Amino acid sequence: MKLTEVLHTIVHEKQSGLVPLDDLSTWKWPDIEYLASMGFAPDGEYQMSLKDPDLSIYLKRGEGYTLEDRDKKEKKVFSKFSQLIDYFDNYEQKQENESYL
Numbered sequence: 001m002k003l004t005e006v007l008h009t010i011v012h013e014k015q016s017g018l019v020p021l022d023d024l025s026t027w028k029w030p031d032i033e034y035l036a037s038m039g040f041a042p043d044g045e046y047q048m049s050l051k052d053p054d055l056s057i058y059l060k061r062g063e064g065y066t067l068e069d070r071d072k073k074e075k076k077v078f079s080k081f082s083q084l085i086d087y088f089d090n091y092e093q094k095q096e097n098e099s100y101l
Contacts, residue, residue, distance in 0.1 A: 016060070017062060018047075018058055020045050021047075026059060035048050038050070040055070053070075054071050055067060055070070056068045056070075066078075067084065
């Protein structure tokens with residue numbers, strides 16, 4: 001990746017309103033710890049990801065917490081982290097060798 005591509009990506013991310021994980025005025029440390037306890041790991045500066053199932057979570061100013069579920073091909077937005085926790089409390093994960101369809 002060229003330096004100009006890296007700079008372009010950084011500028012785009014800052015303009016998109018994504019909140020860095022280390023911005024503890026918005027992201028709360030217990031929230032990050034909760035996700036880490038579920039197996040999520042930082043994936044770049046702005047999101048936490050899980051490999052199986054393929055999930056990413058990021059925070060966008062003015063919108064809330066966005067969960068991208070690539071396995072189910074869904075995108076959900078939660079205004080509060082507690083709503084995200086409630087979603088995971090009822091999350092159905094596919095069994096091995098079983099399709100979501």
